[in-house]
Structures are given as structure tokens and as C-alpha cells.
Amino acid sequence: xxxxxxKSGIGFKAxxxxxxxxxxxxxxxxxxxxxxxxxxxxxxxxxxxxxWCIFKPNLxxxxxxxxxxxxxxxxxxxxxxxxxxxxxxxxVFVIAQSGRFLEREFLFNWLVFIMVSIVYxxxxxAIASLYLKETQNLWNSLGQSLLTIAIFPFLSLMLSWVNxxxxxxxx
Numbered sequence: 173x174x175x176x177x178x179k180s181g182i183g184f185k186a187x188x189x190x191x192x193x194x195x196x197x198x199x200x201x202x203x204x205x206x207x208x209x210x211x212x213x214x215x216x217x218x219x220x221x222x223x224w225c226i227f228k229p230n231l232x233x234x235x236x237x238x239x240x241x242x243x244x245x246x247x248x249x250x251x252x253x254x255x256x257x258x259x260x261x262x263x264v265f266v267i268a269q270s271g272r273f274l275e276r277e278f279l280f281n282w283l284v285f286i287m288v289s290i291v292y293x294x295x296x297x298a299i300a301s302l303y304l305k306e307t308q309n310l311w312n313s314l315g316q317s318l319l320t321i322a323i324f325p326f327l328s329l330m331l332s333w334v335n336x337x338x339x340x341x342x343x
Contacts, residue, residue: 185338189231192334193220193240196327201247212315214323217244218292221259222285223331225266226273228338237263250296251303258295262288278328286321293317 196216204213217240224232241256248255265288266273273281297313 186231188334188338189220189224189228190236190240192331193217193224193232194243196220197240197244197247200244212312212319214319215289215292215316216320216327217255217259218262218289219285219320219324219327220331221262222266222288223328225263226270226281227332227335229263229267229270231338232263234260234263251300254296254299254303257299258292261295262292278325281328282321282324285324289317289320289324290314293320 196219200213200216221232221237221240225237237259238256241259242253244250244255245252269284273284293313293316297308297310301308
């Protein structure tokens with residue numbers, strides 16, 4: 173009976189990165205009554221994908237990243253597959269560089285995230301512009317990237333608390 177409880181606890185804990193990213197995607201889709209924030213709301217989901225692919229890549233497989241991207245596209249009404257493609261590219265990049273990330277401190281990961289966030293914002297802008305056949309506002313994408321960079325320390329701290337919960341043993 174103890175082994176059964178242990179397995180269910182591990183199963184629940186294994187789903188936490190996915191569930192936390194779904195929650196952040198849902199938070200991104202809410203409409204807030206703050207002027208101009210709806211146009212440049214931070215990419216919470218990007219931050220979660222980046223964080224979990226560094227610290228728990230086995231709990232954020234390619235299929236989960238793809239599904240999360242499609243889920244975000246469906247909720248946002250954006251081009252279907254755009255976010256999934258960007259998330260997959262980010263996961264491939266992070267996994268390929270994972271040895272370098274895990275050996276470094278927070279500041280290095282933040283600096284790499286700055287580059288990832290700007291590239292992600294530019295890719296979203298370019299794909300949306302091609303899909304909609306009209307140039308989208310590049311400043312909105314840049315603003316989203318900059319806000320995401322600014323909240324990186326706070327949201328990564330919250331995700332690190334969740335990560336510590338994953339590391340604790342079942343008692």
C-alpha cells in the first residue's frame with residue numbers, strides 16, 4: 173500500500189511543471205483592467221517553458237511543450253501552431269545547451285533568457301505578420317519581451333519554490 177501511495181505522489185509531482193505552465197497560460201489570457209497591459213502582457217508561458225526545460229527537462233517533454241503551445245494558440249486566437257513551434261525551438265535550444273545552464277548561476281540564465289525572450293518576441297511578430305498578411309506592431313512584441321525579462325527574477329523564484337516541492341521526498 174505504501175508503494176502505491178508513493179507512485180501516485182510521484183505521478184502528481186511529475187505533472188506539476190505542466191500544470192504550472194497551464195496556469196500561467198490561463199493567467200496570460202485573462203483581461204486585466206490596467207491600461208495598455210492587455211497589448212503587452214508578459215510571456216508567462218515562455219518563462220515557464222524555459223525554466224522547466226532547464227531544471228526538469230524530463231518532466232517537460234517535447235509532446236508537452238507542443239501541446240502547451242497549441243493550447244496557448246487556441247486560447248489567444250493566434251495562428252495555430254505558432255507558439256507550439258516557438259516553444260519547441262526553445263526546448264531544443266535549452267536542452268542542447270543544458271550543461272552550460274546548470275553549471276551557471278542565476279545571472280547567466282537571466283542573460284540567456286534575455287536573448288531567448290527577444291528572439292521569441294521577434295519570431296511571434298514575424299510569424300503573425302506572415303500569417304495575417306499585414307505587418308503587426310513590432311513594439312507590442314518588444315514590449316512583451318521586455319516585460320517578460322523584467323519579471324523573470326520574480327516568476328523564476330516562484331517556479332524555484334515549486335521545483336523545491338518536487339525535490340522533497342514523499343512522507
